[in-house]
Amino acid sequence: MISSAALDHYVAQVPAIPKIVKACSKALSEGDLVKAADCAAQDDALMVYLREIVNKPIFGFRSEIKEARQIFGVLGLFRARQILYSYYTRLLMPKNWEVFALDSRTFQELQAQLIVKWEGVMAQLDCKNPEISKVASIIPAAIAACEAIFKHDVQTLRLLQAQKALSYEAILMRMTGFGFFDLACMIAKKWELSEEIIQFLKDLKTSKNDDDRVVFLQLLLQYELSREVFVKCGLNDFFEFSTDAKEKQIADFYTCISKLES
Numbered sequence: 013m014i015s016s017a018a019l020d021h022y023v024a025q026v027p028a029i030p031k032i033v034k035a036c037s038k039a040l041s042e043g044d045l046v047k048a049a050d051c052a053a054q055d056d057a058l059m060v061y062l063r064e065i066v067n068k069p070i071f072g073f074r075s076e077i078k079e080a081r082q083i084f085g086v087l088g089l090f091r092a093r094q095i096l097y098s099y100y101t102r103l104l105m106p107k108n109w110e111v112f113a114l115d116s117r118t119f120q121e122l123q124a125q126l127i128v129k130w131e132g133v134m135a136q137l138d139c140k141n142p143e144i145s146k147v148a149s150i151i152p153a154a155i156a157a158c159e160a161i162f163k164h165d166v167q168t169l170r171l172l173q174a175q176k177a178l179s180y181e182a183i184l185m186r187m188t189g190f191g192f193f194d195l196a197c198m199i200a201k202k203w204e205l206s207e208e209i210i211q212f213l214k215d216l217k218t219s220k221n222d223d224d225r226v227v228f229l230q231l232l233l234q235y236e237l238s239r240e241v242f243v244k245c246g247l248n249d250f251f252e253f254s255t256d257a258k259e260k261q262i263a264d265f266y267t268c269i270s271k272l273e274s
Contacts, residue, residue, distance in 0.1 A: 019161070019188050019190065019198075022157070022160065022161060023198045023199065023202055024202075026103070026104065026157075026199060026202045026203075027103040027104075028202075028203075029100060029103075029203055029204075030055065030058075032051055032052075032054050032055045032058070033055065033058060033096065033099065033100075035051045036048045036051040036052050036055075036058070036096060037093075037096055037097075039051055040089060040092055040093050040096060041093075041142075043089060045081075045084045045085060045088075045089065045092065046081060046084075048084055048092065048096075049080040049081040049083065049084040049085075050080065050081075052080045052083075052084070053080035053081075057102075058099060059080060061099050061102055062080070062083050062095065062099070063076075063077070063078060063083070064120060065095060065098070065120050065123065065124055066083050066086075066087065066095070068120065068121065068124040070121075070124045070125055070128050071124065071128065073086065089142075090131060090142070090145055091127065091128075091131060093142055093145060093146060094127045094130070094131070094145055094146060094148065094149045095127060095149070097146045097149035097150060098123045098127060098149040098152065100149075100150075100153060100203055101123065101149070101150075101152050101153040101156055104153050104156040104157055104160070104199075105119065105156050106156065106159055106160060106163075109159060110159070110163055110166065111158075111159050111162045111163060111166065111169065111246075112155075112159055112245050112246045112247060113244065113245045113246055114159075114245050114247075118241060118242075118245060119152065119156075121241065122152055122155075122236065122242065122247070123149070123152050125236050125239075126148040126149070126151065126152070126232070126233075126236060127148060127149060128272070129232055129236070129269065129272055130145070130147075130148035130229065130232060131145070132268060132269075132271070132272040133228050133229070133232055133265070133268055134225070136228075136264070136268040137224055137225055137228065139225055141208075143206050143208045143209050143212075144208070144209075144212060144225060146205070146209060147209055147212050147213065147229065148229065148232070150196055150199065150200055150205070150209070150213065151196060151233065153196070153199050154192055154193070154195045154196040154199060155247070155250070157195055157199060158180065158184060158192070158195065158250075161184070161187070161188065161195075162180075162183075162184075162187075165187065168187065169183055169187075172186065179249055179250060179251055179252045180192075180246075180249055180250045180251075181250060181251050181252070182252060191217060192250070192251070193213050193214065193216050193217045194217070196213045196216075197210050197213045197214060200213060212225075212226070216229060216230060219256050220256045224261060227257045227261050227265075228261070228265050228268075230253075230257070231257060231261075231262065231265045232265070232269075233251075234251070234253045235265075235269060237250060237251070
């Protein structure tokens with residue numbers, strides 16, 4: 013069992029957002045893509061990340077995109093906000109994954125898939141809320157945090173998996189007393205994200221919800237983690253997926269996904 017104090021200590025060690033990245037985020041919140049690009053250009057690590065993720069096939073750009081203003085120009089405000097938040101997760105990524113069979117390339121693939129598809133889902137729902145657009149970028153951060161937490165007691169983790177056939181989230185609850193989205197909320201608070209984002213993460217904890225946005229993100233997470241590449245990594249064992257989504261919500265979701273992947 014990992015004590016509450018130990019978990020609090022871990023969250024306290026989550027790195028703060030660098031000043032340049034904060035300035036970039038502020039420029040995006042003001043709708044100034046040029047200023048945001050010029051801020052990003054001052055941070056070499058951020059630029060490496062932006063080039064890596066923007067040139068993923070899921071974004072569909074035919075030629076390699078390298079320059080900051082070009083990157084932000086082709087992304088637009090909506091995606092730029094999401095990707096900048098996904099960069100925050102890089103601050104938590106381990107050098108070597110031990111619990112999940114992941115590497116930086118596969119992890120970035122998950123980030124990119126969630127960013128692009130959540131954008132499409134929000135468009136389907138006619139949701140233009142810039143805060144809600146960022147939520148899908150925070151979820152991988154909690155996955156990276158779980159990797160670090162489970163490393164503290166891998167023996168207990170594997171024992172529970174073998175004897176109880178529990179999901180990673182159920183094991184997280186046993187080891188810490190907190191669930192996956194509780195952890196996501198802790199990270200969001202450490203990064204001083206908005207109360208709207210934090211409340212949305214809390215809403216994701218329940219299988220019963222009347223908010224289509226919550227239900228669709230739950231379905232999207234289930235859909236993405238069931239892809240072969242993430243099944244092999246062990247991520248499909250993260251949740252005991254359960255949702256009370258209505259038949260129409262499920263049908264609408266898969267119609268949207270089919271359009272995105274066609």
